[in-house]
Amino acid sequence: MHTDTERCVRAVRSKDARFDGWFFTAVLTTRIYCRPSCPVVPPKPENLTFYPSAAACQSAGFRACKRCRPDTSPGSPEWNQRADLVARAMRLIADGVVDREGVPGLAARLGYSTRQTERQLLAELGAGPLALARAQRAQTARVLIETTPLPMADVAFASGFASIRTFNDTVREVFALTPSDLRTRATRTAKSHPAAPTTPGTLTLRLPFRAPLTPDNLFGHLVATATPGVEEWRAGAYRRTLRLPYGHGIVALTPRPDHIACRLTLSDLRDLTVATSRCRRMLDLDADPVAIDEQLRADPVLAPLVDKAPGRRVPRTVDEEEFAVRAVLGQQVSTAAARTHAGRLVTAHGEPVDDPEGGLTHLFPTARALAGLDPESLAMPRTRRTTFTTLVSQLADGSLHLGPDSDWAETRARLLALPGFGPWTVDVIAMRALGDPDAFLPTDLGVRQAARELGLPSTPAALTGRAAGWRPWRAYAVQYLWATGSHPINFLPE
Known part of the structure; x- marks a missing residue:
């Protein structure tokens, strides 16, 4: 643009x-x-x-x-609505890959040469991967300078800078202020707008978004399907544990009229950028609701739904592998049964965490941990056990990769090749884990029921044909269709 x-x-x-x-x-x-x-x-x-x-x-x-x-400012919606090299690279840079693995590591994940990756980013964004990562480090440094009492040396290394000198030079160059000046300005603002006290390792942030945003289905879905011990709704906030590159964290996310209040407790502050990026992605905060709603509103059947509650987002995930496992656990069972299955796995195989402010107890178990369990311990039909064990074994050995850099078409094909993976499971993973904005669920019971009530075709083939005009935003159309029902996923908890 x-x-x-x-x-x-x-x-x-x-x-x-x-x-x-x-x-x-x-x-x-x-x-x-x-x-x-x-x-x-x-x-x-x-x-x-x-x-x-x-x-x-x-x-x-x-x-x-x-x-x-x-x-x-909110991130560009381009990076979460595309699956080409540049969009995948931007999602990986936001996830801290350049800081951890360098530009060669970024290029290797994308399957391109370093030179080609740099060339395409420079052509579209006017900056290469190092400059993009540097801008991200500067923003992380600013957050830590303004919201914590950490010594500047700790801020520098937590932000990903290799030296104090580089940290100082970058902050001065980007913000035209020294790190000390930034903190002084923030301290003056804090005195006039006092914030609630925080515990060590805890940061309070504001996550911006493009208005409008209807939080009901976004938070309602996350809470209604929450895994016990990993997620909860407490005091008006959705809380969950986070598995992060350098440690773990706990986040509390509260919807506000003009932002999402984010309270992060991290075992290692180097994970701040990654944690923030994953929370933004989970809540779909970089979407462009005006463009999405404008196209969906062109359909006279969807228009009243959009006008009633504009700005619906797609509830996504902070961990693609975790969501795929939970999608299999939810096949052909109720939401309550899926939560029970997930809770048992967490208790038996998750890593314990301490949560003095709430009731969170574990990190969701890794694929490697789940690959070692006894299939007979799974309280599910034998065919679904096979689906589950095949999925976690392929995730554990790396033959199947799910992440922000996943190629949507290739990953769909790989998932469909697994035993027990039909269109519904693949599309719900594409929608909520991979972030495909055009993923569609014509076989979903809630979608078909809404279609019947609205006078839309209810058979999968006919509904898919009718939904052609909603592309490339069919995942958002699904949110509006689901919202016609009385399921708890559609309501913000009290």
């Missing part, structure tokens, strides 16, 4: 927050870059230039606006 100058200028002049994260505005006279909705009066159009990423702005020598804080 950043190449459409006329459209970008209109968005900047109207201070349209819907475009935050889609592109960034750089002012040639001040050498400052902003989000499109920056409240500062925009300069003359001839003094503006536009970039596709904050990293591209920084690489071109612009520093972040202190007023609108463009580094904290």
Whole structure:
């Protein structure tokens, strides 16, 4: 979008927050870059230039606006609605792969050469993987500087910087302030807006999103299907344990009118960026609800549903492998039975965690741990045991990979080849684990029931044909169809 100058200028002049994260505005006279909705009066159009990423702005020598804080805007919806090289690379960079494995590790995961990966990212985003990871480290550093009392040396290494000098230079270059100045400014703000006290290792963040957002089905689904010991609803917040690259964490997510309140407790602060990215992905916060709803509203049957509660998101996951296991446990059984099966696995094979603020007890067990269990201990039909054991063994030995970098078409084919994996199981994994915005569930009981009540075709083939006009947003259409029912997944818990 950043190449459409006329459209970008209109968005900047109207201070349209819907475009935050889609592109960034750089002012040639001040050498400052902003989000499109920056409240500062925009300069003359001839003094503006536009970039596709904050990293591209920084690489071109612009520093972040202190007023609108463009580094904290929602992410581009492009990276979660595409499955090409650039989109998969961006999801991996957000998951911290460059910091942990370097650019060669990123390229290896994508199945391309380092040179080709760098070339494509540079062509589309105006910055290579190192610059993109550097911008992400700068944002993580800012969060730690402003929300914790950690010594600056600890902030530097927790943010992924290799040295104190690089940390200091980057913060000054990106924010035009020293790390100490950033903390001083944040301290003054905190005194006028005091926050609740936090325990060591705990951070309180605001996760932005593009309005509108209807939280009912988003949180309702997560809570209604929650695995005991791993997830819970407590004091108005969805809470769960997180398995992270350097340790583990517990997150509490609370819906607010203009953001999601996020309270993270981490055993290792180096996991902050990854934890935040996974929570955003789980709640689908980088979606573009205006574009999605506009297309779905064009269907006269869906229009009333969209108008009633616009901005529905697809509830996703923080762990793709975990969700695939739970999808198999949920085959042809009730939600309550699936939760019971999952809870037993957690108790027997999950890793214990300490949760002094609630009732969470374990991390969900890894595929490697589940691959070693006795199949006879599974209280399910023999055919489903085979489905379960085949899935976890392939996940454990690496012959099946599920992650933010998964190629959607290839992964669907691999899943369909497994015993006991039919279209419903594959599509629900594609929708909620892989993040395919066009995944569709025409055989789902709730979808078919909603279709009948709305006068839509209810047979899978006919409904799939009727849904062609909803593409590429059929996963969101499913949320609106599910919302017509009285199942607990559709209601925000009290």
